[in-house]
Amino acid sequence: MSTKRNNDGEEKSSEFTDAQVASIEETHNFIERLEFAAERERQKLIAPGLAKRDETLNAIPGFWRAAFKNSLVYLQVASFDEDAKALEFLSKIRGWRDPEQPKAFGVELHFDPNPFFSNTVLKKEFKYVAPSDPEALKKDENGVCQADIDFDFDRDVDVVTTKIEWKEDKKNLIKLFPRVFDTDEPDEIVEDGSFFHFFEDSKVRDALSLRFMRAHPSSSIIQLKGPSEVR
Secondary structure, eight states: OOEEEOTTSOEEEOSSOHHHHHHHHHHHHHHHHHHHHHHHHHHHHHHHHHHHHHHHHHTSTTHHHHHHHTSHHHHHHOOSHHHHHHHTTEEEEEEEEOSSSTTOEEEEEEEOSOSSBSOSEEEEEEEEOOOSOGGGGOOOTTSOOHHHHTOOTTTSEEEEOOOOOBSSGGGOHHHHSOOEEOSSSTTOEEEOOOTTHHHHOOOSOSHHHHHHHHSOTTTTTOOOSSTTOOO
């Protein structure tokens, strides 16, 4: 029988038996699996709509520059004038989620020729890596396995980055605006530095990655101010 503490901090027996607690946990896991199956199906259903949206927006000259400059992402990451100047050459944004594990995602920023770097595409992808345990990969009637439910972003993704080909050192924004890390917690970012660190740094939990985790990558950017806001 499980125990819990009363208001005085004293332990007392719970009215729930271990078997009942196990039953509750099993039911919770069952619901989690159904929710995961529903979310995966939702992502597959909306994929054609997102593709159509990208086709429409890509046909509008300057749309992505305007959308990005008016987005919360831009306000969060473009804190340096030189970053803002480089982002003036942005021509297109493409984002996607893994159809089998929707928590894994990727994003691409396409650029016109510019004085900063020679890359035409900057890409970062968080690729899902399934565990090797066959038991965790056994699928239920909805095609969901325990590995889907136990997904951990720090453990279960490989981060694919882009090496930015800076044209000259005085245009290398990563060198000019380095990231600053906590002296006691080396993995903790104190200052993000240039926005372009996002594409070269394999760290998962920077501010921009966390924002993209919560919403479809391109949808995080299509949030224009005012009555013309695009959702």
